[in-house]
Amino acid sequence: xxxxxxxxxxxxxxxxxxxxxxxxxxGGVGKTTTSSSISIQLALHNPxxxxxxxxxxxxxxxxxxxxxxxxxxxRQVEGLPNLSCMEIDPDSTLENxxxxxxxxxxxxxxxxxxxxxxxxxxxxxPGIDEAFSxxxxxxxxGETKENQIKYDTVIFDTAPTGHTLRFLQLPSTLEKLLGKVxxxxxxxxxxxxxxxxxxxxxxxDFASKIKEIQVQVTEVNxxxxxxxxxxxxxVCISEFLSLYETExxxxxxxxxxxxxxxxVINQLLFSDDSECRRCNARWRMQKKYLDQMDELYEDxxxxxxxxxxxxxxxxxxxxKFSKYLIEPxxxxxxxxxxxxxxxx
Amino acid sequence: xxxxxxxxxxxxxxxxxxAVRIVGKSQIHQSIWNLYLRYSNDQxxxxxxxxKAESYDVYKQRSNTSAQDEYAKWTxxxxxxxxxxxxxxxxSDQVSQQQQAIEKYLGxxxxxxxxxxxxxxxxxxxxxPLFYFPKDTFPSYLEWILSFPSVPQGSIGIMFWILLLxxxxxxxxxxxxxxxxxxxxxxxxxxxxxxxxK
Numbered sequence: 394x395x396x397x398x399x400x401x402x403x404x405x406x407x408x409x410x411x412x413x414x415x416x417x418x419x420g421g422v423g424k425t426t427t428s429s430s431i432s433i434q435l436a437l438h439n440p441x442x443x444x445x446x447x448x449x450x451x452x453x454x455x456x457x458x459x460x461x462x463x464x465x466x467x468r469q470v471e472g473l474p475n476l477s478c479m480e481i482d483p484d485s486t487l488e489n490x491x492x493x494x495x496x497x498x499x500x501x502x503x504x505x506x507x508x509x510x511x512x513x514x515x516x517x518x519p520g521i522d523e524a525f526s527x528x529x530x531x532x533x534x535g536e537t538k539e540n541q542i543k544y545d546t547v548i549f550d551t552a553p554t555g556h557t558l559r560f561l562q563l564p565s566t567l568e569k570l571l572g573k574v575x576x577x578x579x580x581x582x583x584x585x586x587x588x589x590x591x592x593x594x595x596x597x598d599f600a601s602k603i604k605e606i607q608v609q610v611t612e613v614n615x616x617x618x619x620x621x622x623x624x625x626x627x628v629c630i631s632e633f634l635s636l637y638e639t640e641x642x643x644x645x646x647x648x649x650x651x652x653x654x655x656x657v658i659n660q661l662l663f664s665d666d667s668e669c670r671r672c673n674a675r676w677r678m679q680k681k682y683l684d685q686m687d688e689l690y691e692d693x694x695x696x697x698x699x700x701x702x703x704x705x706x707x708x709x710x711x712x713k714f715s716k717y718l719i720e721p722x723x724x725x726x727x728x729x730x731x732x733x734x735x736x737x
Numbered sequence: 738x739x740x741x742x743x744x745x746x747x748x749x750x751x752x753x754x755x756a757v758r759i760v761g762k763s764q765i766h767q768s769i770w771n772l773y774l775r776y777s778n779d780q781x782x783x784x785x786x787x788x789k790a791e792s793y794d795v796y797k798q799r800s801n802t803s804a805q806d807e808y809a810k811w812t813x814x815x816x817x818x819x820x821x822x823x824x825x826x827x828x829s830d831q832v833s834q835q836q837q838a839i840e841k842y843l844g845x846x847x848x849x850x851x852x853x854x855x856x857x858x859x860x861x862x863x864x865x866p867l868f869y870f871p872k873d874t875f876p877s878y879l880e881w882i883l884s885f886p887s888v889p890q891g892s893i894g895i896m897f898w899i900l901l902l903x904x905x906x907x908x909x910x911x912x913x914x915x916x917x918x919x920x921x922x923x924x925x926x927x928x929x930x931x932x933x934x935k
Contacts, residue, residue, distance in 0.1 A: 633805050640812055644819070685808035 398694045402431060402626070402655055402718045406438045410621045417551040418628035419638045423659040425454045426705050427628045427698075428550035430715030433708070435546065436476040438719075442545040446478045450552040453480040460707045472708050477544070620652035627656045631679035636686065656693050658683065660700040663724035697722060703734050710734045740867045747858060747895065748902060754851040755906040762847065766840045773839065781835065785828045792821040859895055866892030 405411065416428035425448070432446040445467055448455045455478050456463050459470055467477040617623045625646055629639040639656065646653045661679055664672040686695060698714075699722050705714045713730055738746075757765065774782060799814040866888045875883070880890050888894030 633808065636808060637804070640815075644816070682808060685812075688809040689812055 398654070398692055400695050400697060400721050402434070402657075402694060402696055404694065405431070405624060405626070405655065406434050406719060408624075411546055411624060412616065413623040414546060414548045415551055415623070415625045416549065416628060417625065417642065419635050422628050422630045422635055423657075423698075424628050425450075425458050425550055426711070426714070427626070427657050427659065427718075428548055429455065429458045429711050430705075430718055431626065432476055432478075432548045433473065433711050433715045434718055435548070436470075436473050437712070439545075440475060442475060443543065444476045444546050444548065445544040446476065446548045446550065448478075448480045448550040450550060452552075455480055455550065458706055458711065470708065618650040623652060624655070625651055625653045627653060629656060629658055630660045631658055631682040631686075633682065636682055640689075654693050655696065656686070656690060657696045657698060657718070658686065659698050661697055663699050663722070663728075665724065699724070699727075699731060701730065701734060702732050705734065707735065738862070740865060743858065743862055743865065743895070744867050744898065747855075747898060750851060750854055751899060751902045752906065754855070755903070755910075757847060757851060759910060762844060765847070766843055769843060770836055770839065779835070781828060781832050785825065785832055788821060788825045788828060792818060792825060795821060855899070859899070862895050863887050864894075866894060867898055868893055 405414065414431065416424055416431065418424050428446060428448075432444055435442075436444050446455065453463075459478065461468075461471055461478075463478045463480050465479060465481055467479045470476045470478060627639050627642055629635040643653050661683075662672050662676040664676045667673060683697070696718055698717055701714065705711055713733060717727065717730075795814055795818045799811060799818060802811045802814060804811040864887050866884075869892045870880070872891070874880075877890070883897055884890045884892055884894060886894075886896065
């Protein structure tokens with residue numbers, strides 16, 4: 394890339410083929426606001442496409458961000474018909490998953506030791522819960538029922554860093570693990586099937602069930618590593634620890650072959666000549682890290698967002714705020730927005 | 738071979754065998770491998786040496802850089818350090834394959850030089866008396882045992898000499914170890930009441 398990356402998310406908004414957009418970063422840096430803003434801008438710029446914003450954070454705040462109640466089923470945002478939101482409760486998906494597991498590996502026949510062993514094996518694989526809940530989500534989105542809308546792009550508002558990483562690591566870990574299980578079941582499968590079959594009355598083809606899951610996981614993996622389909626937007630604030638975490642996040646994502654080329658730097662003060670001494674000092678500190686970031690991530694889209702006077706909540710406020718994801722914020726001409734938000 | 742040369746060679750071999758046993762095969766492997774690492778001209782090993790030196794250099798630079806004041810510089814060093822670490826790991830994996838091969842041959846060489854000649858001697862000179870006792874030193878049934886299985890009565894054969902030497906070395910080892918290990922002196926038991934302030 395010769396040209397310096399422009400400091401906006403225009404490339405994402407104008408992208409034709411993106412299917413999955415992840416928004417992640419440390420806690421408290423404005424992930425939810427950013428993901429909502431990105432979704433709104435996508436929906437505004439491409440009125441004929443359908444978008445879905447999903448929060449996988451156990452502490453849901455999409456409802457708060459939009460001032461509208463969302464649940465585990467996709468619901469349209471009032472005033473923006475081509476954007477829907479849903480909040481997934483990881484715990485309830487887990488319960489579903491366990492029920493699902495039971496049906497996958499034979500109905501739980503009370504004290505059947507073999508079946509509970511199967512449950513233990515599948516349950517003890519690290520990160521398996523996330524994998525299943527994630528596949529559940531994908532299945533949910535992927536199903537094309539008659540009255541269900543097909544979404545062009547899904548935006549994920551992910552939980553703070555550690556959780557996100559584990560979530561993304563899954564396809565590759567699971568793939569390795571399933572390879573091992575496959576190998577084993579090739580040897581012991583017939584025996585297992587015999588045992589299960591003689592007890593449950595019906596033969597359960599364990600190996601083929603696992604292969605089925607592997608196919609799904611591999612497909613997801615392939616999609617996530619394709620920069621035409623998936624991208625990751627990092628959100629951070631201009632402070633040391635946040636930048637440090639962001640760097641780690643980026644390195645980690647790159648090791649999973651995920652595409653990362655945008656960083657949103659939130660909560661900047663832009664107070665060059667204000668009366669407030671504290672603001673000035675703080676802005677100087679932020680600028681120090683901004684310069685460092687410019688140097689470090691020169692081929693990334695570094696989007697600089699202002700800190701507003703109030704919480705950015707409600708569709709109208711989010712619209713005003715999100716504008717600057719596309720058109721870089723200019724503190725001289727756009728300064729009015731800081732106090733422009735409507736009181737909720 | 739005259740009896741004296743056989744005696745001497747056997748003694749040397751057995752001493753060597755016992756030395757290997759006492760020092761430990763892995764210890765010998767390790768020290769030879771260390772020598773090899775230091776003086777070898779192998780490409781991989783040279784590369785590993787350079788990488789390690791470089792990584793130490795980067796590590797020192799990183800430690801001398803303030804992460805908060807020069808974030809960009811620090812992060813670049815950090816990236817470089819991480820990258821060097823992964824490279825080092827890859828190269829040392831390859832090198833450890835070499836190490837395994839070398840250890841395999843070394844182990845083979847040690848057992849061939851210490852065990853094989855012993856068996857050959859046992860077979861070839863099994864009827865060769867090494868030395869005779871002066872007449873009537875032991876009662877004849879003892880002499881018969883000592884000359885078992887195939888040397889003339891009244892002499893010592895290879896079998897018995899090997900047995901005696903091994904016994905001698907292991908007893909010597911036991912004595913040296915017993916007297917060279919320090920034994921902790923027992924500590925007098927302190928009653929709880931004695932500790933509490935009066």
